[in-house]
Amino acid sequence: MTSALFSPLPLRAIEARNRLWVSPLCQYSCEEQDGMPNDWHLVHLGSFARGGAGLVMAEATAVVPEGRISPWDTGIWDDAQRDAWARIVDFIHGQGSLAAIQLAHAGRKASTYREWSGVGTVPAAEGGWPTVAPSAVAFDGYAEPSALDEDGIAAVIDAFAEAARRSLEAGFDVLEVHAAHGYLLHQFLSPVSNLRDDRWGGSLVGRARLLLHVVRRVRAVAGEDVPVLVRVSATDWLEPEGWTLDDTVTIAQWLREAGADLVDTSTGGLVPGAVIPVAPGYQVPHAAAIRERSGIAATAVGQIVDARQAERIVASGQADAVFVGREFMRDPHFPLRAAHELGAEIGYWPPQYTRASWTSRPALAADED
Numbered sequence: 001m002t003s004a005l006f007s008p009l010p011l012r013a014i015e016a017r018n019r020l021w022v023s024p025l026c027q028y029s030c031e032e033q034d035g036m037p038n039d040w041h042l043v044h045l046g047s048f049a050r051g052g053a054g055l056v057m058a059e060a061t062a063v064v065p066e067g068r069i070s071p072w073d074t075g076i077w078d079d080a081q082r083d084a085w086a087r088i089v090d091f092i093h094g095q096g097s098l099a100a101i102q103l104a105h106a107g108r109k110a111s112t113y114r115e116w117s118g119v120g121t122v123p124a125a126e127g128g129w130p131t132v133a134p135s136a137v138a139f140d141g142y143a144e145p146s147a148l149d150e151d152g153i154a155a156v157i158d159a160f161a162e163a164a165r166r167s168l169e170a171g172f173d174v175l176e177v178h179a180a181h182g183y184l185l186h187q188f189l190s191p192v193s194n195l196r197d198d199r200w201g202g203s204l205v206g207r208a209r210l211l212l213h214v215v216r217r218v219r220a221v222a223g224e225d226v227p228v229l230v231r232v233s234a235t236d237w238l239e240p241e242g243w244t245l246d247d248t249v250t251i252a253q254w255l256r257e258a259g260a261d262l263v264d265t266s267t268g269g270l271v272p273g274a275v276i277p278v279a280p281g282y283q284v285p286h287a288a289a290i291r292e293r294s295g296i297a298a299t300a301v302g303q304i305v306d307a308r309q310a311e312r313i314v315a316s317g318q319a320d321a322v323f324v325g326r327e328f329m330r331d332p333h334f335p336l337r338a339a340h341e342l343g344a345e346i347g348y349w350p351p352q353y354t355r356a357s358w359t360s361r362p363a364l365a366a367d368e369d
Helices: 039-050 078-093 150-170 185-189 203-220 245-258 282-292 308-315 326-328 334-342 351-356
Strands: 008-012 014-016 020-022 053-060 100-102 174-178 227-234 262-266 299-300 321-324
Touching: 020 334, 039 053, 039 078, 039 150, 053 078, 053 174, 053 334, 078 150, 100 150, 150 174, 150 203, 150 245, 174 185, 174 203, 174 334, 185 203, 245 262, 245 282, 245 326, 262 282, 282 299, 308 321, 321 326, 326 334
Parallel strands: 020 053, 020 321, 053 100, 100 174, 174 227, 227 262, 262 299, 299 321
Antiparallel strands: 008 014
């Protein structure tokens, strides 16, 4: 069978071997609270590459210490972290997958407990820190942030550029700018969280300014050969007062002009309690609309758990690829299984595992049925 899901996807100077990709999955596992990826991250991400993913995206990785979602997050604000990432990237490459990293700043949703350690903002006595945002408006249940001034905004832009440089030095093939899920760049985009009346707020142009500055700087660092992706929340699920799909389509066009290659489409995260119609593939229509109306490539994410479901999304042209999270955690070899279920011929079973491939199993004798 010819499979759309298992067809290669060119991305500037490189190519993903298939279109079944690993979403960034926060692990909150830097036990020393130093932003250093460790053996957990090596095994976690390496298993997905071994399992046949076309692209493996590292978790939301902070560009500055205060940009971490929690004290246990990974970072790439110094050279030691860069070098720790390099061995993980090398393993991913050794399994034939592209290695990507999501560059992030959590803004007002930073300095929080991981889900098994507590709830709300981590106090300074336990390793927490003051947070920043476009406006001094707290995420419900978290500490109130400080509004960034001009110098602070300039420092954020510089931090994304420096993190992009270190990521390339670590060997990452693909860079993603995180502008979704209620984190800092999304906070600037949404009129619910951005109450500024200067050039970084107000109109859609003003609210999108920071994201576009970041993408342009990351593109300048990346050069012409490295793909730059942007993860967006296509809607706040707060219409009409929040960020909407129409807003996303508009900035997707601006992102393409700024040098982005693909919009990684998610939704929500700006405020708690938004009514979200969660169901299998519930975010796919947003990716399809962005792809069709803006002319930029787009990926879909959100309860994609089945090989045939993923195949339909790509084959129908709703998305150029699919990002999968929880199903990869349940089954790191999801692509190998999906290829078998779709009847797709692939050539990247790990040689150590080929005796476990479905095609290698001998037929049962009559008395073994």
